Amino acid sequence: MSVSFLISQAKGIQKVIDENSAEIEVLDQKIGDGDHIFNIQRGLKLVVELEDSIKDLPLAKALNMIAMKVLSGIGGSSGALFGTFFMTMAKSPDLDKDVDFNKACEMIISGIKAMKERGKADVGEKTMMDVLIPVSEKLNELKNESEFKSGLNEVIKIAEERMLSTKDMLATKGRASFLGERAKGHIDPGARSSQLIIDTICKSVINN
Amino acid sequence: MSVSFLISQAKGIQKVIDENSAEIEVLDQKIGDGDHIFNIQRGLKLVVELEDSIKDLPLAKALNMIAMKVLSGIGGSSGALFGTFFMTMAKSPDLDKDVDFNKACEMIISGIKAMKERGKADVGEKTMMDVLIPVSEKLNELKNESEFKSGLNEVIKIAEERMLSTKDMLATKGRASFLGERAKGHIDPGARSSQLIIDTICKSVINN
Amino acid sequence: MKKFINNNDDFLKESLTGFGKAHSDIINVNLDPSFVSRKNKTKDGKVSLISGGGSGHEPMHGGFVGHGMLDAACPGFVFSAPTPDQMQAAAEHVDSGAGVLFIVKNYSGDIMNFQMGAEMYSGKNDSIVTNDDVAVEDSTFTTGRRGVAATVLVEKIVGSLAEHSGSLEECKKLGEKVNKNAGTMGVAFTSCTVPAAGKPTFDIGDDEMEFGVGIHGEPGRKREKIQPSKTIVGNILEAILDNLKPEKNEKNLLFVNGMGGTPLTELYLVYEDACQILQSKGVQVTKSLVGNYCTSLEMQGASITLLKCDDEILKHWDSPVHTAAMRWGM
Amino acid sequence: MKKFINNNDDFLKESLTGFGKAHSDIINVNLDPSFVSRKNKTKDGKVSLISGGGSGHEPMHGGFVGHGMLDAACPGFVFSAPTPDQMQAAAEHVDSGAGVLFIVKNYSGDIMNFQMGAEMYSGKNDSIVTNDDVAVEDSTFTTGRRGVAATVLVEKIVGSLAEHSGSLEECKKLGEKVNKNAGTMGVAFTSCTVPAAGKPTFDIGDDEMEFGVGIHGEPGRKREKIQPSKTIVGNILEAILDNLKPEKNEKNLLFVNGMGGTPLTELYLVYEDACQILQSKGVQVTKSLVGNYCTSLEMQGASITLLKCDDEILKHWDSPVHTAAMRWGM
Ligand SMILES: Nc1ncnc2c1ncn2[C@@H]1O[C@H](COP(=O)(O)OP(=O)(O)O)[C@@H](O)[C@H]1O
Numbered sequence A, B: 001m002s003v004s005f006l007i008s009q010a011k012g013i014q015k016v017i018d019e020n021s022a023e024i025e026v027l028d029q030k031i032g033d034g035d036h037i038f039n040i041q042r043g044l045k046l047v048v049e050l051e052d053s054i055k056d057l058p059l060a061k062a063l064n065m066i067a068m069k070v071l072s073g074i075g076g077s078s079g080a081l082f083g084t085f086f087m088t089m090a091k092s093p094d095l096d097k098d099v100d101f102n103k104a105c106e107m108i109i110s111g112i113k114a115m116k117e118r119g120k121a122d123v124g125e126k127t128m129m130d131v132l133i134p135v136s137e138k139l140n141e142l143k144n145e146s147e148f149k150s151g152l153n154e155v156i157k158i159a160e161e162r163m164l165s166t167k168d169m170l171a172t173k174g175r176a177s178f179l180g181e182r183a184k185g186h187i188d189p190g191a192r193s194s195q196l197i198i199d200t201i202c203k204s205v206i207n208n
Numbered sequence C, D: 001m002k003k004f005i006n007n008n009d010d011f012l013k014e015s016l017t018g019f020g021k022a023h024s025d026i027i028n029v030n031l032d033p034s035f036v037s038r039k040n041k042t043k044d045g046k047v048s049l050i051s052g053g054g055s056g057h058e059p060m061h062g063g064f065v066g067h068g069m070l071d072a073a074c075p076g077f078v079f080s081a082p083t084p085d086q087m088q089a090a091a092e093h094v095d096s097g098a099g100v101l102f103i104v105k106n107y108s109g110d111i112m113n114f115q116m117g118a119e120m121y122s123g124k125n126d127s128i129v130t131n132d133d134v135a136v137e138d139s140t141f142t143t144g145r146r147g148v149a150a151t152v153l154v155e156k157i158v159g160s161l162a163e164h165s166g167s168l169e170e171c172k173k174l175g176e177k178v179n180k181n182a183g184t185m186g187v188a189f190t191s192c193t194v195p196a197a198g199k200p201t202f203d204i205g206d207d208e209m210e211f212g213v214g215i216h217g218e219p220g221r222k223r224e225k226i227q228p229s230k231t232i233v234g235n236i237l238e239a240i241l242d243n244l245k246p247e248k249n250e251k252n253l254l255f256v257n258g259m260g261g262t263p264l265t266e267l268y269l270v271y272e273d274a275c276q277i278l279q280s281k282g283v284q285v286t287k288s289l290v291g292n293y294c295t296s297l298e299m300q301g302a303s304i305t306l307l308k309c310d311d312e313i314l315k316h317w318d319s320p321v322h323t324a325a326m327r328w329g330m
């Protein structure tokens, strides 16, 4: 993981999210307050715009700037959660050394763990954590393997399955929790955007 | 003119206005504030409901009660104008004597004259006065004739022509006056309702 | 029709009754004939101010009854001028001996009904007619301009003078000055729905606005495509400034009024746009009022009023007021 | 989309700037990070109250900054919780040494962002979470109820205690009591339109209403045919009374809150219906509040809040307040 990797991922994710924006917008309108897509898009735009300011910085500093941007520029549940994710990543030890796949996995795992603590949501509560926690568990299995690319295909599959699984859940966290039975039948918007993010990153890593 | 004549006219007019309510409603929406039909309908309802209280009263008293009802129950331009009309009628001399056609015409003429003074509108200003003033002039010609029924057919025609003539006028009184050129092309709602009233009364007199 | 309503006949009565209960510390509501008056009768020798008009413009006028503003308000049916017996009864109820000033918006129904009310009232009285709407040009072909949002300012400012022992003549003179110094223009994005009609007063396209709209949904200058706020505000201000021609060193009150269905956030954005445009033209904004004061049922839209202020106007604007809808200093 | 707007990115900034200019006698607006604070810093030793939340609910919360109510408000983007740096900056700006109480509505985004703000702020602080919406049942399967209009009452009442030298602990305790004593439910006739989305959040039939709607246009208990006001009000009150179970001799505040697009006339009619229904059930209404205080952009609809009042609550409700949107006694 490098600063340029982060920047190119942000750009890739931005493209995919934009392509799927109509769908995500509708999901948060159905079971939330409709702002999720704008929150995510605003965050991605801010991070992509950071390129010039961070491209020559050490990774820790760059992650920190990203964390601050995300935290102060998004708002809502996703701002707090992704802000927490990057803040935790930025605090990882030994960021001045080379960050290989194993180290990158550990950083992501700790970031997701911090999100889980921040939001107090576990798997099965119809949030983005339904995607992120299983992904983090899978990364934990993969992190020491040298042939991790095929493993990433499984991550893609897990993310998709778990995203789809939110459809028939009752929500117990986030705005959808107020809906009771009426939340059923709709995929969670945060689960969908997270799955698209995971999907994009994994595919990009596999193809490089 | 008798109290029972007034009551039966009010009922007849109510029926005709109700039948044409959609059209009148649209006219005041186009060039006014949309309330004319409700003002007229409310007024007619109130007068018709007076039946039991006025049917055994002398004409002057009945007219006075009608005037007060109209004045206090309608509001808007039409309330003030028709209220003035009935108040003036109620003040006519010799109402305890028989009110023949001649006398009735004089009462109506003086009522319309008072409306003209109240509203300060003359013919050509795109108001109900475009119908009522020519009608009053015609009644002034007719009032001494014994064969007045054929004359009433002319009144009907005059009312209709003058009502239609408001279509292409610029308004200078009432709410439509604020519209300038945009008032053109629409019949004045008050002219239309007044014409229907005249039409109904004349036809009823002719057929009796 | 999407309204909180039980039946059309009782709509106003029920709403007025609720208004009376919610503000029983400030006002009384009389029904039949209906008028709103101050809870505490005005002190002897104070000129009484009475306004009124068709309902549908709330909080105007009932919300402006109380210390420092009106003594009574006469609400007509929705968009129909009130009836003379209301004005007569209100005048008899509130007159403390110094006479009554009727504040009337320039519509023929209002003028005629207030005139009749004044004729029926035996005490000393006079009236002023507001006609601040610059949307429709004053010309020999019309009865003049409509009375709209500046009526609120007239009621506040004259209300203060009356509280400060102004005579009937002085109150009338100040009211006429405020009216002459004020210009207003409005724009509507959507129509209003008169309860009795049950459907919108006018049709309007999804991308259209009515420029120069009246407060009853009457057509204005023209139907246009919706434009950015700054363009709309610029066009409104141009019409007002053309008319008022404020001097560079003159102080002004800027009043952004919501038509009822537009959120405050947008009204403040309009206020900001107006401030910027006025500043660029060297017009000073010294006082402000932003909110829904002279509405048109649930219509989406806003009007802007500019009032040129001298020291007398400023003093009476700032003085305490205690009504349901406008309150400061007490 | 029919809004006064120049471009979506600047919508809030422009609106906040206008708000700041229109009320420069009461508040200051800070941009980047954005927060509204009192013009005159609070006196030393007074607990500071800070609230905030997504924008689109104006006048909440910026309109409640001033003497007797909030010290600062942090506005997020429309319907998105504000960010921790806003809360941190606001706290640093207003804390006078007695600590900061954050007033947070119960949404996960608000909770998380306020928590982070509190963690980032080094001074003494605590928070209360409002959750007065009885539309959505409290159960082990949900994070609890939504925080809606009673937040306004909490801010007013705790604001008064803070002004009267209440400690951080006392303020928190009173806030929790007010929240516990309050129940709210709302209904929507139309959707709101988030500026960034440019189209209505939900579709709704011409004869339908959303019963139990949230203040972001989130679905409520059920979609129903529109009913007469009295039926709607009766159903809302039933849900609230079920929950609050006021005693016969208890005093209550009745708060009818507009969602933004409903005219005052209708809100007062709702108030009247509610008064009648409550009276028939022997529930005393002692205090009232009617108006647009906790809105949902231009949504047509209303919510009703009932607050059970003891003497402490009554005293702090009546005490003077001087903010852009709520003002009395000064
Ligand atoms: N407590 C929580 N823990 C984890 N994820 C959450 C939590 N609350 C909400 N979310 C996620 O956030 C998404 C909504 O994000 P967004 O719309 O940006 O914020 P908000 O809910 O504040 O409007 C939901 O779809 C859900 O996936």
Ligand SMILES: Nc1ncnc2c1ncn2[C@@H]1O[C@H](COP(=O)(O)OP(=O)(O)O)[C@@H](O)[C@H]1O
Pocket: B028, B032, B033, B034, B035, B036, B037, B039, B040, B075, B076, B077, B078, B079, B081, B118, B119, B120, B121, B126, B127, B128, B129, B173, B174, B175, B188, B189, B190, B191, C079, C080, C081, C107, C108, C109, C110
């Ligand atoms: N000054 C006036 N003189 C005579 N008729 C008038 C005058 N002003 C208005 N009208 C008539 O009144 C009609 C409108 O009546 P109505 O809608 O009931 O009252 P308002 O104009 O107050 O809404 C107009 O169509 C016009 O015919």
Ligand SMILES: [Mg+2]
Pocket: A028, A032, A033, A034, A035, A036, A076, A175
């Ligand atoms: Mg959301």
Ligand SMILES: [Mg+2]
Pocket: B028, B032, B033, B034, B035, B036, B076, B175
């Ligand atoms: Mg009319």
Ligand SMILES: [Mg+2]
Pocket: B033, B035, B036, B076, B077, C054, C079, C080, C081, C109
């Ligand atoms: Mg009218």
Ligand SMILES: [Mg+2]
Pocket: A033, A035, A036, A076, A077, D054, D079, D080, D081, D109
């Ligand atoms: Mg949100």
